[in-house]
Amino acid sequence: MEVHVGRTSLVAGVDWRVDYGQRWVVLGRNGAGKSTILSVASTQRFPSAGTAVVLGHRMGAVDLRDVRTHIGFVGANQRLPDAENHHAHTVVLTGYSGSVLPLWERYDDTIRDRAAKLLELVGCADLGDRPVRVCSQGERARVRLARALMADPLLLLLDEPFAGLDMPGREDLLLALENLTRAQPELATVTVTHHLEEVPATATHALLVRRGAVTAAGPIDEVLTNDGLSACYERDVEVHRLNGRWVAQARAVR
Numbered sequence: 001m002e003v004h005v006g007r008t009s010l011v012a013g014v015d016w017r018v019d020y021g022q023r024w025v026v027l028g029r030n031g032a033g034k035s036t037i038l039s040v041a042s043t044q045r046f047p048s049a050g051t052a053v054v055l056g057h058r059m060g061a062v063d064l065r066d067v068r069t070h071i072g073f074v075g076a077n078q079r080l081p082d083a084e085n086h087h088a089h090t091v092v093l094t095g096y097s098g099s100v101l102p103l104w105e106r107y108d109d110t111i112r113d114r115a116a117k118l119l120e121l122v123g124c125a126d127l128g129d130r131p132v133r134v135c136s137q138g139e140r141a142r143v144r145l146a147r148a149l150m151a152d153p154l155l156l157l158l159d160e161p162f163a164g165l166d167m168p169g170r171e172d173l174l175l176a177l178e179n180l181t182r183a184q185p186e187l188a189t190v191t192v193t194h195h196l197e198e199v200p201a202t203a204t205h206a207l208l209v210r211r212g213a214v215t216a217a218g219p220i221d222e223v224l225t226n227d228g229l230s231a232c233y234e235r236d237v238e239v240h241r242l243n244g245r246w247v248a249q250a251r252a253v254r
């Protein structure tokens with residue numbers, strides 16, 4: 001598929017398939033087209049040419065409202081419904097109703113219990129009655145994740161979920177994602193990130209994007225190589241695996 005705006009091509013020739021239980025990371029330089037690809041996967045944007053099939057439904061051929069209820073989305077700049085000083089538990093509940101404001105009549109005891117369990121899953125069990133407005137960025141990132149999971153998605157998309165987090169915050173979110181894999185191994189996830197250090201140890205596949213085109217896609221060990229990353233970033237990149245995780249360095253241009 002491809003996406004263009006007017007005469008400008010944002011991405012082209014993207015031929016990519018995600019299966020249930022796969023956990024993808026998407027890497028590439030600023031402006032490479034990662035968010036554009038994610039916006040098609042989340043059905044927010046239609047391809048300009050070619051086809052996109054999301055959760056078995058071809059975009060353009062079906063009403064996407066139903067499909068969207070099965071897609072969880074976590075974005076770095078996504079605003080939480082915090083305008084009215086809602087507590088973290090309430091914010092997670094709004095993920096069930098897919099609403100900005102809580103729809104209290106829709107949350108029975110089972111749903112409330114589920115929200116509490118998801119806060120526990122993401123390591124925020126103690127934050128339930130804390131106003132989200134006072135939560136740290138790292139805590140909010142995990143509350144956002146719990147909120148996205150509340151609708152029980154089949155596909156979870158995360159666009160730079162680590163942005164702005166310090167090192168412990170990053171590790172806490174990584175642990176939450178790894179716990180999620182254990183709890184819901186069939187869930188398909190796609191995480192856009194800029195740093196190899198943010199790739200969860202449980203990631204299975206990687207998609208590399210350069211200037212609107214895919215340079216590599218496949219099992220993570222085959223894709224996150226020095227050659228693969230150097231081609232994607234157009235710099236010499238050296239990558240190592242350390243305790244199941246990834247560390248990388250790009251050579252500066254002198």
Ligand SMILES: Nc1ncnc2c1ncn2[C@@H]1O[C@H](COP(=O)(O)OP(=O)(O)OP(=O)(O)O)[C@@H](O)[C@H]1O
Nearest residue numbers: 005008009010028029030031032033034035036037
């Ligand atoms: N509506 C639009 N009109 C014109 N150009 C656009 C539009 N949306 C995105 N672009 C351009 O398309 C390219 C890809 O953008 P995209 O946001 O997908 O990149 P990205 O890889 O997610 O970048 P980053 O890592 O900086 O977030 C960029 O050059 C961007 O300026």
